[in-house]
Amino acid sequence: MKVENEARQVDVLVIGSGPGGYTAAKRAADAGLHVAVVERNRIGGVCTNVGCIPSKALISEAHRFEIRGQSNINFEEVQSFKNAIVNKQSNGVGFLLKNKNITVFHGEARFINDHKAIVDNMDSEIHIRFEHCIIATGSRPIELRAFPYGGRxxxxxxxxxxxxxxxxxxxxxxxxxxxxxxxxxxxxxxxxxxxxxxxxxxxxxxxxxxxxxxxxxxxxxxxxxxxxxxxxxxxxxxxxxxxxxxxxxxxxxxxxxxxxxxGRRPNTDGNLGLERIGIQLTDRGLIPVDEQCRTNIPHIFAIGDIVAGPALAHKASYEAKVAADALTHRHAKVDYKVLPLVVFSDPEVASAGLSETEARARGMEVVTGRASYGINGRALALRASEGFVKIVAEKETERIIGAQIVGSEASNLIAELALAIEMSATLEDIALTIHAHPTLGEIVMEAAEAAIAKGRRG
CATH class of the missing domain: 3.50.50.60 (FAD/NAD(P)-binding domain)
Structure with missing residues (x-):
């Protein structure tokens, strides 16, 4: 029989400790609020434990294995390396929460009403009363009926x-x-x-x-x-x-x-009890939210994979900051104008803002500039000459509105262009910024120069 503990009172209850959950908890704690986090699995959520971090560890190890040209691999050693990184990251998130005096409850949360939840664990039921709640329960892989998970x-x-x-x-x-x-x-x-x-x-x-x-x-x-x-x-x-x-x-x-x-399915079903408190869901199981990530119950917020948009860790952490700021009455609202998309393939693929096709579909008159990895000294030295950088800008103002990169370190290079779009920078802002030589960043500069030349030729 489970023991029912005395109800705890918190300012903010965060359900889920992934990139959205722990970022929201930290932000709210930094604002001086008493915060509790509920996690039913390992601290750090899917991204840290079974998503972004372990997959990138394996990707990096596979790249090193290919470069060495070995015929045999010690996969136990690879998995040991991956697991060590996962453990370090998960422990790091746990330390961050502890350092911010955030209470962590291990178990599965379910709503009783719109100001109270119960956390079920093996031994007890913990009752939590909250003023605000941020739901960050993430997602899980979609299972096809004809291909049920298990075995092979x-x-x-x-x-x-x-x-x-x-x-x-x-x-x-x-x-x-x-x-x-x-x-x-x-x-x-x-x-x-x-x-x-x-x-x-x-x-x-x-x-x-x-x-x-x-x-x-x-x-x-x-x-x-x-x-x-x-x-x-x-x-x-x-x-x-x-x-x-x-x-x-x-x-x-x-x-x-x-x-x-x-694809992935939002974790809004099961025992969470959203229907019990009247939280609305779409046909896909997503939670509709406003520009501050508020649900139809104003003091309850939802972020990350359970709301509309791509299931990305950096989207979740961005929404977490907006939600945490909104509940402390700061002016905050989401703006997805610059949401980088990155694929850690070989070569890497990254984009931010609008593509040329998307911009023209909106009736915008644009100019584009493209520069190749193939003539870049750093790319040649890295044996990574495959790829290009493409910049999309408004023709009249030369304001950068989009960028696409395929090539080595695209995941890092896209940051400069994402910032340029966010700041409404122009092609000249990039072209006249001194880029170190020899670096892959020079390809970004050359793409901006190519767009300027094309646009001014008419």
């Missing part, structure tokens, strides 16, 4: 925790998770097949940005099928066969494991 059918969570490199792997879904993990295991030596339902991998990015990634995947002996819809799976003794339609044609492929990466 993996979600990204199980794939990151494999104890050996698969001999062969079928990836259903060619979005950023499927490409990152598929390419990683291909570099470790797996025979990888990617099935993507759209007409290109990484749908949402312009086709010229995906071509260098496709080229590298083919060098890694990855088979790519686009216009491919997975139909059913056949379980063999130690393998699985996936039957799919490629542009209407019946096909099949056999591998040791299947990895399903077709």
């Amino acid at each position: 059918i993996l979600s990204s969570t199980e794939a990151l925790d494999l104890n050996q490199v698969p001999e062969s792997l079928i990836v259903i879904g060619g979005g950023y998770i499927g490409i990152e993990l598929g390419q990683t295991f291909a570099r470790f030596g797996s025979k990888v097949t990617i099935l993507e339902g759209a007409d290109q991998i990484l749908p949402g990015f312009e086709a010229d940005m995906t071509r260098p990634v496709v080229k590298k995947l083919e060098e890694n002996h990855v088979d790519i099928y686009t216009g491919a819809l997975a139909d059913r799976v056949e379980h063999l003794q130690d393998q699985v066969t996936v039957h799919f339609k490629e542009n209407g044609n019946e096909r099949h492929v056999t591998a040791q494991f299947v990895l399903v990466t077709v």
